[in-house]
Amino acid sequence: MKISVDWLREYVDLKDITAQQIADKLTQITCEVEEVVSLGRGLESVVVGKILTCDAHPQSDHLHLLTVDVGKKEPLHIVCGAPNARAGIVVAVATVGTVMPDGMEIVPAKIRGCESFGMCCSYAELGYKAEDEGIIELPLDTKIGLSITEVLPGLQDEIIDIDNKSLTNRPDLWGHYGIARELAVIFDRPLKPIDTALVHEYDKLPALNVKIEDNHCLSYGAIKMGNFGGVVSPDVMQNRLYKLGHNSHGFLVDLTNYVMFAFGNPLHAFDAQKVDKISVGTVKAGTEFTTLKDNVVTATKDMLFIKSNGQPIALAGVMGGKNSEITTETTDTVFEVATFDASNIRRTSVAVGIRSDASMRYEKALDPELNWLAVAEVLRLVRKYAPQVEVKSAFTRVVADNLPVMTREIVVTKKMLNSFTGVDFSGLDDMVERKLTGLGFQPKIDAEKIVVTVPSWRAWKDVTTPADVVEEIIRNYGYQNIQPVAPLVEIAPVPFTAVAKAKDTLKDLLAWKYAFSEVHTNIWYDTKTLKHLNLTAPSYATVANPFNKDDNQIRSSMLPSMLTVASLNK
Amino acid sequence: MNDIEKELEQIQTEAEMAEFHKNYLSKTGKLTMMMAGLKDLPASERAEAGKRYNELKRAIESQFFKKQASLRAKAVNEKLKNDPLIDITIPAIKKTQGSLHPITHLTRRVAEICSSMGFLVVDGNEVVTEFENFDAVNIPADHPARDMQDTFWLTNGKLLKTQTSALQHEILKKHGPVVSAIFPGRCYRNEATDASHEFSFFQCEGMMVGENISIANLIYVMKTILSQIFGREIEVRLRPGFFPFVEPGFELDGSCPFCGGKGCSVCKHSGWIELGGCGMIHENVLKMADVNPEQYQGFAFGFGLTRLAMMQYAINDVRLLNSGNLEFLRGIKR
Ligand SMILES: [Zn+2]
Numbered sequence: 001m002k003i004s005v006d007w008l009r010e011y012v013d014l015k016d017i018t019a020q021q022i023a024d025k026l027t028q029i030t031c032e033v034e035e036v037v038s039l040g041r042g043l044e045s046v047v048v049g050k051i052l053t054c055d056a057h058p059q060s061d062h063l064h065l066l067t068v069d070v071g072k073k074e075p076l077h078i079v080c081g082a083p084n085a086r087a088g089i090v091v092a093v094a095t096v097g098t099v100m101p102d103g104m105e106i107v108p109a110k111i112r113g114c115e116s117f118g119m120c121c122s123y124a125e126l127g128y129k130a131e132d133e134g135i136i137e138l139p140l141d142t143k144i145g146l147s148i149t150e151v152l153p154g155l156q157d158e159i160i161d162i163d164n165k166s167l168t169n170r171p172d173l174w175g176h177y178g179i180a181r182e183l184a185v186i187f188d189r190p191l192k193p194i195d196t197a198l199v200h201e202y203d204k205l206p207a208l209n210v211k212i213e214d215n216h217c218l219s220y221g222a223i224k225m226g227n228f229g230g231v232v233s234p235d236v237m238q239n240r241l242y243k244l245g246h247n248s249h250g251f252l253v254d255l256t257n258y259v260m261f262a263f264g265n266p267l268h269a270f271d272a273q274k275v276d277k278i279s280v281g282t283v284k285a286g287t288e289f290t291t292l293k294d295n296v297v298t299a300t301k302d303m304l305f306i307k308s309n310g311q312p313i314a315l316a317g318v319m320g321g322k323n324s325e326i327t328t329e330t331t332d333t334v335f336e337v338a339t340f341d342a343s344n345i346r347r348t349s350v351a352v353g354i355r356s357d358a359s360m361r362y363e364k365a366l367d368p369e370l371n372w373l374a375v376a377e378v379l380r381l382v383r384k385y386a387p388q389v390e391v392k393s394a395f396t397r398v399v400a401d402n403l404p405v406m407t408r409e410i411v412v413t414k415k416m417l418n419s420f421t422g423v424d425f426s427g428l429d430d431m432v433e434r435k436l437t438g439l440g441f442q443p444k445i446d447a448e449k450i451v452v453t454v455p456s457w458r459a460w461k462d463v464t465t466p467a468d469v470v471e472e473i474i475r476n477y478g479y480q481n482i483q484p485v486a487p488l489v490e491i492a493p494v495p496f497t498a499v500a501k502a503k504d505t506l507k508d509l510l511a512w513k514y515a516f517s518e519v520h521t522n523i524w525y526d527t528k529t530l531k532h533l534n535l536t537a538p539s540y541a542t543v544a545n546p547f548n549k550d551d552n553q554i555r556s557s558m559l560p561s562m563l564t565v566a567s568l569n570k
Numbered sequence: 571m572n573d574i575e576k577e578l579e580q581i582q583t584e585a586e587m588a589e590f591h592k593n594y595l596s597k598t599g600k601l602t603m604m605m606a607g608l609k610d611l612p613a614s615e616r617a618e619a620g621k622r623y624n625e626l627k628r629a630i631e632s633q634f635f636k637k638q639a640s641l642r643a644k645a646v647n648e649k650l651k652n653d654p655l656i657d658i659t660i661p662a663i664k665k666t667q668g669s670l671h672p673i674t675h676l677t678r679r680v681a682e683i684c685s686s687m688g689f690l691v692v693d694g695n696e697v698v699t700e701f702e703n704f705d706a707v708n709i710p711a712d713h714p715a716r717d718m719q720d721t722f723w724l725t726n727g728k729l730l731k732t733q734t735s736a737l738q739h740e741i742l743k744k745h746g747p748v749v750s751a752i753f754p755g756r757c758y759r760n761e762a763t764d765a766s767h768e769f770s771f772f773q774c775e776g777m778m779v780g781e782n783i784s785i786a787n788l789i790y791v792m793k794t795i796l797s798q799i800f801g802r803e804i805e806v807r808l809r810p811g812f813f814p815f816v817e818p819g820f821e822l823d824g825s826c827p828f829c830g831g832k833g834c835s836v837c838k839h840s841g842w843i844e845l846g847g848c849g850m851i852h853e854n855v856l857k858m859a860d861v862n863p864e865q866y867q868g869f870a871f872g873f874g875l876t877r878l879a880m881m882q883y884a885i886n887d888v889r890l891l892n893s894g895n896l897e898f899l900r901g902i903k904r
């Protein structure tokens with residue numbers, strides 16, 4: 001999973017901490033960082049310029065000759081091929097000496113006989129976002145001569161790539177906010193609280209018709225909004241998604257992806273015209289369903305679907321349907337913010353062969369309480385980037401009738417903490433309290449014990465035993481600070497058993513006295529070889545799912561494989 | 571005892587050996603009869619007497635076999651000297667040197683080191699039950715590791731063990747709750763083969779359970795074992811890692827044994843190499859083996875013998891190990 005340091009800074013103060021330090025600390029304390037990639041290094045010499053004149057190139061029908069004011073005494077002469085180049089616009093000019101993200105260095109050049117001292121850049125050329133409709137046009141009042149890195153925050157960033165496997169048991173870390181919480185604890189800095197109160201400002205609006213028919217849907221929330229026509233995805237959103245490897249698909253889809261990467265809760269946007277009474281449950285086995293990426297899925301009796309008036313419109317937790325997809329015509333939308341049972345989603349995802357960003361998160365067992373953070377963020381972003389949008393319903397959220405309340409108290413005695421870790425924690429109460437508080441565990445510490453209340457985002461499948469709490473303490477204490485201690489058990493050599501000795505003797509005798517060579521071979525017969533040798537060899541065990549379908553008989557004779565080895569070595 | 575020993579010493583021929591065997595060691599021999607007599611002793615004395623009896627019997631047997639071997643060697647030498655058909659001055663037919671598999675060399679070394687530190691060395695089955703491989707090591711029914719695709723299932727419902735951890739349960743039950751054991755073995759994964767993947771590979775798992783076994787002990791034991799395996803001082807480093815059968819779980823790194831931590835191609839210039847996983851045994855694993863986690867705790871560790879062998883012998887393609895290529899296998903030196 002990719003994490004943007006620039007994005008993290010929105011939630012935690014990381015002043016004076018380098019991306020490499022973040023990566024190292026995460027690897028020591030939280031999860032495995034695979035690499036850190038710097039973006040936008042060396043782009044300081046790309047500056048804001050204004051095109052003064054724009055003439056046709058005498059030798060070319062598509063090149064322009066520009067003079068560009070970059071705040072120096074003399075304007076720069078630049079040959080430019082962009083169709084949108086014209087006098088009066090404010091652009092980003094890579095000056096001579098700039099090394100572009102693709103490795104190309106800007107040098108003085110002669111292009112079809114005309115001299116050029118720089119390049120007007122597109123967003124894609126700067127590595128800012130994928131969209132490339134000619135050169136960047138900045139607001140006309142942008143200060144000429146300013147470095148582009150000051151104009152486009154986020155252009156310079158560091159991407160921390162985390163090994164997904166190391167997040168298997170940490171559903172809370174599948175978004176930037178979760179990682180920010182870890183860093184706040186690691187570096188002892190405050191974490192920005194997320195205000196969800198604005199969700200309730202719409203409580204008086206009519207509720208949507210939402211129903212959970214199957215308790216594998218743990219929570220289902222929906223909110224309807226209108227008037228999205230013409231809203232474009234803001235650059236900063238496109239940039240952040242682009243850096244994580246996602247192209248822009250318009251504001252609504254970008255918004256759902258953005259909020260998922262922020263808080264880890266997947267969202268889906270339906271075209272409101274194609275959605276009426278929502279229910280979540282199964283459909284008749286064998287029903288065919290087409291996803292928005294055109295995969296045709298055949299329902300099993302256990303697969304969860306989101307249904308509108310009983311008709312499936314999304315494969316729950318995996319992917320939306322073609323029939324309710326957002327299009328360029330969509331003006332009104334219903335946002336889904338839901339939580340599904342981890343195992344159910346995983347089985348579905350495996351069965352249909354689709355592994356999406358959503359299913360990957362749901363199969364880790366997400367905290368249903370995340371729904372509130374996610375919908376609050378949707379509302380905050382809509383207010384900021386699409387102020388004309390009208391919220392048309394309350395955020396209507398229903399939960400499974402057997403949904404447990406996830407408050408769990410765990411007691412760790414200090415005796416256990418010390419004996420389990422081999423570290424003497426006396427005198428470290430303050431550190432323990434600070435770290436556990438930062439992680440949300442509300443510790444109460446006295447002379448004998450530490451009592452914690454596990455936060456909801458760690459309570460599902462993650463922190464369930466005293467050892468889990470010990471882990472939270474000891475990893476923040478630092479594994480590298482544990483001194484090796486010899487175990488207090490009697491260490492006496494244990495003799496090998498007679499069978500083991502006999503096996504060794506036999507091997508030694510064969511190899512060193514009789515010049516045999518020990519080989520390892522597959523433990524199943526190779527059917528082709530048996531046929532070739534015209535051998536029938538007995539087998540008393542059969543592999544149900546062999547790699548090659550004919551080779552499923554476990555050998556009880558070594559002869560065929562020995563003959564094969566012999567023939568290979570003749 | 572002394573009398574019997576003297577009798578044995580004076581024997582000169584095979585025929586006398588046979589006589590001695592009949593008198594003492596055969597089914598009706600004096601020693602065997604003594605054993606039968608033990609059951610008439612009172613229970614309180616029986617155990618002690620049994621022990622002494624076994625010691626005696628073993629000592630006599632061992633001397634018997636030694637004597638027999640020396641008599642036979644003597645006979646062969648006589649024959650060589652006197653047989654007109656045998657000319658011992660002709661050079662022997664030159665035999666190619668045999669070889670043991672690199673995994674055997676490595677497993678033996680690990681076993682010797684660990685047994686000298688008090689670990690039992692246990693040899694387990696390759697076919698195990700679904701319970702042993704998964705449930706007993708806290709991998710519940712809906713866990714991704716249980717997906718059909720990477721386990722070789724047998725038609726009888728058992729499976730080829732996918733990890734040496736499959737033996738944890740049995741060992742805890744049989745030798746626990748206080749136990750130190752290692753269990754090297756062959757494991758199987760149903761995945762496409764390439765230079766670094768094979769259907770089968772060898773792992774070595776180990777565990778130590780007692781009343782106060784700690785993470786600090788784990789670090790100490792890992793450091794000691796690895797330093798001995800590589801024949802030089804190894805630093806170990808724990809990082810967070812997730813394995814269902816331990817909590818907390820760690821990735822285990824060792825300072826690179828090939829460059830001493832300075833950085834080389836083996837360690838990708840980081841000075842560290844990933845050696846395996848380890849952690850404190852999950853309370854569910856202990857409970858399932860009837861070990862009370864309130865009273866006992868301990869650690870488990872595992873590393874890939876195949877990977878270790880590839881590093882130690884600079885093997886770049888794992889498939890060579892199962893290839894039966896004798897030129898390759900004979901080229902491997904201990
Ligand atoms: Zn190295």
